[in-house]
Amino acid sequence: MKTGRVNDFALKIGTVNGTGSASANGLIMQSIFRMGVPVSGKNVFPSNIQGLPTWYEIRVNGTGHVARTPDFDLIVAMNPETYAQDIEELVPGGWLLYDSSWPMADTLRREEVTFLGVPLAEMCVKTFDGGRTRILMKNIAYTGALAALLDMDMDVIRGLLEETFGERKRHLLDANFEAIRLGYDYATENFECPLPIRLEGMDATRDSILIDGNTAAALGCVYAGATVAAWYPITPSTSLVDAFTAYCGRLRVEDETGRSKAAILQAEDELAAAGITIGAGWAGARAFTATSGAGISLMTEFIGLAYYAEVPCVFFDVERVGPSTGMPTRTQQGDILLCAYASHGDTKHVCLYPKDPAECFEFSVKAFDVAERFQTPVFVLSDLDIGMNDWVVPRFEWDDEYRPDRGKVLDAEALAEIETFYRYLDVDGDGIPYRTIPGEDPKGAYFTRGSGHTKYGKYTEDPDEYQEVIDRIAVKIDNAAEAVPPPEIRSRPDARYGLITLGACDGAVREAIERMEAEDGLRLDYMRIRGFPFAPEVAGFIEAHDLNIVIEQNRDAQLKSLLTLETPASKERLTSVLRYGGLPLSARHVIAGVKDRLGLAAETAEGVGT
Amino acid sequence: MTYIAKPRVFHPSLEKNELGLTRRDYEGVMSTLCAGCGHDSVTAALIEAAWELAIPTHRAAKMSGIGCSSKTTAYFMSESHGFNSVHGRMPSVASGANAANRDLVYIGVSGDGDSLSIGLGQLCHAVRRNLNLLYIIENNGVYGLTKGQFSASADMGSKSKRGVPNEQPPIDPALLGLSIGATFVARGFSGDKDQLVPIIKAGIRHPGLALVDVISPCVTFNDHVGSTKSYAYTREHFREAVEAAFVAPKDFVPPADEITADIASAEVRDVRMHDGSVIRFRQVEGDYDATDRDAVYGYLRERQNAGEVPTGLLYVDPESRDLHDVLGTVDRPLWDLPFEELCPGSEALDALMENYR
Numbered sequence: 020m021k022t023g024r025v026n027d028f029a030l031k032i033g034t035v036n037g038t039g040s041a042s043a044n045g046l047i048m049q050s051i052f053r054m055g056v057p058v059s060g061k062n063v064f065p066s067n068i069q070g071l072p073t074w075y076e077i078r079v080n081g082t083g084h085v086a087r088t089p090d091f092d093l094i095v096a097m098n099p100e101t102y103a104q105d106i107e108e109l110v111p112g113g114w115l116l117y118d119s120s121w122p123m124a125d126t127l128r129r130e131e132v133t134f135l136g137v138p139l140a141e142m143c144v145k146t147f148d149g150g151r152t153r154i155l156m157k158n159i160a161y162t163g164a165l166a167a168l169l170d171m172d173m174d175v176i177r178g179l180l181e182e183t184f185g186e187r188k189r190h191l192l193d194a195n196f197e198a199i200r201l202g203y204d205y206a207t208e209n210f211e212c213p214l215p216i217r218l219e220g221m222d223a224t225r226d227s228i229l230i231d232g233n234t235a236a237a238l239g240c241v242y243a244g245a246t247v248a249a250w251y252p253i254t255p256s257t258s259l260v261d262a263f264t265a266y267c268g269r270l271r272v273e274d275e276t277g278r279s280k281a282a283i284l285q286a287e288d289e290l291a292a293a294g295i296t297i298g299a300g301w302a303g304a305r306a307f308t309a310t311s312g313a314g315i316s317l318m319t320e321f322i323g324l325a326y327y328a329e330v331p332c333v334f335f336d337v338e339r340v341g342p343s344t345g346m347p348t349r350t351q352q353g354d355i356l357l358c359a360y361a362s363h364g365d366t367k368h369v370c371l372y373p374k375d376p377a378e379c380f381e382f383s384v385k386a387f388d389v390a391e392r393f394q395t396p397v398f399v400l401s402d403l404d405i406g407m408n409d410w411v412v413p414r415f416e417w418d419d420e421y422r423p424d425r426g427k428v429l430d431a432e433a434l435a436e437i438e439t440f441y442r443y444l445d446v447d448g449d450g451i452p453y454r455t456i457p458g459e460d461p462k463g464a465y466f467t468r469g470s471g472h473t474k475y476g477k478y479t480e481d482p483d484e485y486q487e488v489i490d491r492i493a494v495k496i497d498n499a500a501e502a503v504p505p506p507e508i509r510s511r512p513d514a515r516y517g518l519i520t521l522g523a524c525d526g527a528v529r530e531a532i533e534r535m536e537a538e539d540g541l542r543l544d545y546m547r548i549r550g551f552p553f554a555p556e557v558a559g560f561i562e563a564h565d566l567n568i569v570i571e572q573n574r575d576a577q578l579k580s581l582l583t584l585e586t587p588a589s590k591e592r593l594t595s596v597l598r599y600g601g602l603p604l605s606a607r608h609v610i611a612g613v614k615d616r617l618g619l620a621a622e623t624a625e626g627v628g629t
Numbered sequence: 630m631t632y633i634a635k636p637r638v639f640h641p642s643l644e645k646n647e648l649g650l651t652r653r654d655y656e657g658v659m660s661t662l663c664a665g666c667g668h669d670s671v672t673a674a675l676i677e678a679a680w681e682l683a684i685p686t687h688r689a690a691k692m693s694g695i696g697c698s699s700k701t702t703a704y705f706m707s708e709s710h711g712f713n714s715v716h717g718r719m720p721s722v723a724s725g726a727n728a729a730n731r732d733l734v735y736i737g738v739s740g741d742g743d744s745l746s747i748g749l750g751q752l753c754h755a756v757r758r759n760l761n762l763l764y765i766i767e768n769n770g771v772y773g774l775t776k777g778q779f780s781a782s783a784d785m786g787s788k789s790k791r792g793v794p795n796e797q798p799p800i801d802p803a804l805l806g807l808s809i810g811a812t813f814v815a816r817g818f819s820g821d822k823d824q825l826v827p828i829i830k831a832g833i834r835h836p837g838l839a840l841v842d843v844i845s846p847c848v849t850f851n852d853h854v855g856s857t858k859s860y861a862y863t864r865e866h867f868r869e870a871v872e873a874a875f876v877a878p879k880d881f882v883p884p885a886d887e888i889t890a891d892i893a894s895a896e897v898r899d900v901r902m903h904d905g906s907v908i909r910f911r912q913v914e915g916d917y918d919a920t921d922r923d924a925v926y927g928y929l930r931e932r933q934n935a936g937e938v939p940t941g942l943l944y945v946d947p948e949s950r951d952l953h954d955v956l957g958t959v960d961r962p963l964w965d966l967p968f969e970e971l972c973p974g975s976e977a978l979d980a981l982m983e984n985y986r
Binding site: 052053228229230238241242243244246247249270271273276277278279280281282283284286287288290291292293294295296297298299300301302303304306320321324414415416417418419421422423455456457458459460461463464465466467468469470478 | 686687688690692702703707708709710711712713714715718720721722723724725726727728729730732733750751753754758952953956957958959960963964965966968970971972973974975977978979981982985986
């Protein structure tokens with residue numbers, strides 16, 4: 020009878036980048052997903068094209084907790100350069116699968132680890148021709164060995180390979196399955212399979228999809244009706260525009276002519292990308308740009324223009340580690356303050372913080388609606404973990420009743436009914452003026468400028484006239500608090516403390532809350548911020564708790580700073596748990612940090628490994 | 630002064646264009662530039678060209694960056710939308726607007742500071758993108774609003790008002806444009822409206838980016854002896870390479886019945902543009918060919934080395950393909966596409982979801 024830890028383990032695959040391991044790793048991840056088991060895959064990769072170490076981390080958890088964990092039960096070590104590090108990272112009692120075509124140095128051996136040597140290279144050299152094929156097949160072969168060790172469903176694997184290669188690439192399908200067999204058979208013959216950590220089919224992913232956040236955000240842009248995209252290549256946001264381009268190639272083609280209903284412009288730099296986005300928003304299109312923190316830094320002057328001239332536009336910031344070039348292939352939440360106040364002078368911007376690809380899809384549609392309703396730039400702050408990794412999320416749904424909220428736009432007909440049109444006049448008392456689309460009607464013409472202007476749209480250097488407009492814009496942005504997604508709040512009875520977080524930290528923090536309640540009897544309330552300016556509930560949550568621990572992925576506690584600045588909550592009610600080394604957050608670090616802040620454990624957050 | 634309302638004078642004798650509009654209908658607010666500024670003459674030429682072309686006033690968009698030159702978009706066509714953006718970034722804003730709405734007439738006005746220093750990159754890439762835009766550089770060799778520093782177009786040895794010579798080589802927008810694939814390159818002089826108006830008209834109609842460098846002297850900071858961008862120097866060294874006349878499609882008479890009343894020379898060549906309009910060149914120089922990029926480049930270098938300022942509609946590519954031709958976008962302006970045509974709907978999404986299983 021099979022025993023052990025079913026559907027609850029973490030494994031990591033260490034390879035060299037440029038060797039084609041991504042498809043093998045994707046196959047493993049997708050197979051587990053198809054078996055109906057909750058899973059996550061995190062690509063930990065270098066900023067390099069070929070030759071440096073790269074890892075793929077998979078966490079399987081039947082209860083749905085699939086945030087990253089640093090505790091690996093099984094490591095597939097395909098890169099001798101990182102053997103020592105990989106062996107070190109295994110939990111006691113863990114397994115190391117390595118290529119035994121070459122001997123492993125005894126000095127690397129660790130007593131509490133079981134070494135599983137599989138002669139992958141040797142078998143592939145015997146079976147396949149051609150250097151490149153052998154390297155690729157070696158990756159597929161370890162997938163086969165894992166299939167045996169973890170009890171993966173071979174029918175599922177076979178099915179996925181068939182979908183990938185189909186009948187047209189029959190020879191590739193056969194070769195791949197042969198490689199799977201090599202690993203599978205070797206493992207079955209030489210080890211006790213499956214291991215105590217293993218998979219068992221479930222039915223938890225039937226209504227889910229496996230998708231990355233950049234693809235999801237791009238799809239949101241298509242559905243929101245965006246027609247102009249401008250960008251400059253930068254990791255980790257490039258794939259967002261790539262996906263938008265691919266979708267437009269399928270979904271935005273005029274039948275009769277084969278021509279495109281979208282303009283995608285690769286700009287010369289991020290400044291130009293911002294300018295194009297703003298120009299297109301001004302001219303009436305739904306326009307966006309996708310970038311990362313370094314790009315936002317370059318765009319800040321333009322962002323101030325869009326704020327002051329009140330031009331709707333959407334900025335996707337797929338955050339990576341800063342400052343400066345930082346670590347371009349690692350994740351962080353380091354642009355919270357940058358985006359909230361981007362540009363010189365008094366500015367404040369609407370920001371949305373999706374937690375996963377499902378919210379990337381939802382919030383990208385929302386972003387265009389809010390941008391047009393409030394005539395202002397809107398930022399969607401995703402990050403590398405959300406944007407570039409595949410997540411299991413509920414299938415996206417679309418309401419065909421949805422129509423874009425274009426906000427207050429006066430067409431020729433509406434203009435005919437008013438005496439004079441003034442672009443920056445607060446007619447309705449809500450801080451939002453009316454705008455017109457260039458070219459629609461002579462009566463709607465106005466002069467857009469980033470220099471001082473009156474509510475009538477005229478140039479000014481008059482103190483009162485200037486203040487009147489800039490104060491009205493402040494009211495407008497404050498009112499956007501009601502339009503951004505409200506915080507997600509989960510309350511437990513009698514909880515004295517609250518945990519506050521945002522974005523991709525969600526999974527790790529919720530797992531930590533459950534574990535602390537189960538293991539320590541600690542009851543904690545939870546609030547995940549989803550938009551800025553903060554909805555009214557945010558301040559209420561903070562006031563309702565003796566202490567709130569703000570968990571975020573940056574050094575300077577940026578969300579906590581923003582909460583301190585933008586809510587009446589007292590500073591004393593807020594403290595921080597911060598992780599910002601570039602890897603996705605894990606529950607272990609949250610637990611250690613929270614207990615430390617609450618004075619519950621000797622172990623400090625800093626004392627817990629990577 | 631902008632606070633002084635400009636009187637709208639309508640006299641029955643004012644000439645009307647085919648839309649029934651007078652030149653006054655193409656004016657803007659009162660200029661706040663120095664009396665005698667070359668830029669005001671460029672504004673006048675723009676008004677004349679737009680009136681002659683009978684552009685519906687609200688169907689144009691005026692784009693600019695920051696600087697004296699960029700202010701001028703307020704001084705013409707007040708029934709057009711205008712966008713006075715940020716320093717050196719007009720080209721990207723114009724690119725976005727043009728991407729969203731291909732049907733408007735885009736008139737970009739910039740200066741040598743705005744386009745050749747802070748905005749040099751944006752200028753180059755807008756040229757490469759070849760968006761349908763009239764791109765005027767009002768070129769005076771100095772920064773006016775910050776009180777007379779040399780710009781990147783200042784010639785070697787040209788002296789500042791205090792007598793200090795410029796010792797960095799100039800960036801010549803016409804040579805630059807030619808070298809990076811501009812499909813329309815011209816140089817004019819604010820003091821020669823007769824030459825400038827047809828260039829602007831041709832530039833507006835050109836299906837692509839029309840780069841027009843206009844020597845436009847700064848009377849306050851760069852109109853003294855020793856400056857190579859003064860009125861006097863420009864007049865003295867001005868050399869017309871080629872004379873151009875713009876003939877709108879409806880006015881075009883096939884070459885067989887050619888009437889060349891206004892250009893009295895046998896050396897006339899018509900270059901027909903995509904929209905049927907024609908640019909009629911009169912070769913001032915014997916064998917000047919305004920469609921031969923390399924020859925034009927060589928000619929400019931040669932004349933400049935001889936100390937001259939060659940002017941005219943210097944180069945045009947009749948095969949110009951603009952941004953939308955290259956992108957392959959639909960005819961209808963993107964901003965105006967109905968949402969139903971843009972959103973694939975729930976059924977398509979359901980089908981798409983199967984790809985992510």
